[in-house]
Amino acid sequence: MIRLHRFSRGITLTELLVSVGILGLLVSVVGVFLINGIKFSRLSTSRGEIQRDARSCIDLINRSLRQGQAGTVTISRFNGSQPVCSMIEFTDIDNKEHRFYQNSKSFYAGFRNAGEPDWRDSRMAESMRNLFFTYPRMDDDTIVSVSVCFEKATYEGSSKTLQLSVEKIRIMNP
Numbered sequence: 001m002i003r004l005h006r007f008s009r010g011i012t013l014t015e016l017l018v019s020v021g022i023l024g025l026l027v028s029v030v031g032v033f034l035i036n037g038i039k040f041s042r043l044s045t046s047r048g049e050i051q052r053d054a055r056s057c058i059d060l061i062n063r064s065l066r067q068g069q070a071g072t073v074t075i076s077r078f079n080g081s082q083p084v085c086s087m088i089e090f091t092d093i094d095n096k097e098h099r100f101y102q103n104s105k106s107f108y109a110g111f112r113n114a115g116e117p118d119w120r121d122s123r124m125a126e127s128m129r130n131l132f133f134t135y136p137r138m139d140d141d142t143i144v145s146v147s148v149c150f151e152k153a154t155y156e157g158s159s160k161t162l163q164l165s166v167e168k169i170r171i172m173n174p
Contacts, residue, residue, distance in 0.1 A: 039155045046160040050150040053125035054164040058106050061100050061132045062122065062169050064109075070142045071170040075133045078103050088133040088144070092172055093173050102131040105146075127152045131160065142171045 004082055011019075028074035068090035078087045078101040095114040099121075101109070107128045110121035130149040146169060151161040 004111050014167055042155045043160060046152040046154045047162070048113070050127060050152050050160065050162045051164075053107075053127065054148055054150050054162055057100075057125055057128075058146065058164060058166050060109060061088075062166060064092065064098050064100075065144060065146075065169050066091065066172050068098070068171050068173065069093065070174045073141065073144065073171065075135075075144075077101075078108075082131070083130065085133050086131045090171075100131075102128055104122065105129070107131060136168060143168045145169070 040126050065088070069092065072089075072091040074089045075085050076087050076089070077084055082102055087099060089097065089099040091097050091114075098113065099110045099119065099169055101110075102108075105126060105128050106123050107125040107142065108121045109124050110119040112119050127150050129151040130147070132145075132147045133144045134147075135141060135143065136145045146166045149158050150162065150164075154160050
């Protein structure tokens with residue numbers, strides 16, 4: 001049997017205030033850790049997604065362009081609202097026509113067989129900021145430079161940007 005002291009009838013105001021203060025401190029510390037954890041998670045996820053998208057786009061362009069015919073390469077833009085030099089078209093060694101371009105904030109890859117009027121385009125990635133194709137050397141049309149930049153929203157209006165450039169993709173069929 002538990003015996004209580006005859007003067008113990010509950011908690012004092014001082015004990016209550018100390019308990020509420022400690023609880024408030026713990027909640028604020030946990031809140032800061034939680035918010036920082038969410039920011040880190042979103043930043044890591046965004047970084048991973050844009051790295052994956054950038055690498056897959058560059059890899060697709062690289063593999064296709066290496067099989068192209070240098071004399072058929074045309075660098076232009078998809079429509080009037082896109083940046084100059086944001087589209088490349090070429091014919092590969094099997095006479096299949098390819099094109100890669102930026103439309104708004106998306107990256108597209110398209111192809112058509114020789115003689116077909118319609119392109120078969122597929123959106124390959126979103127969150128593209130810029131795509132540029134250039135000839136790094138004026139005296140050699142078998143080398144094309146590609147630059148891609150992706151941007152993804154992270155937290156509270158912030159964004160993560162990754163620029164991945166591939167210099168000198170050599171077209172293997174002059």
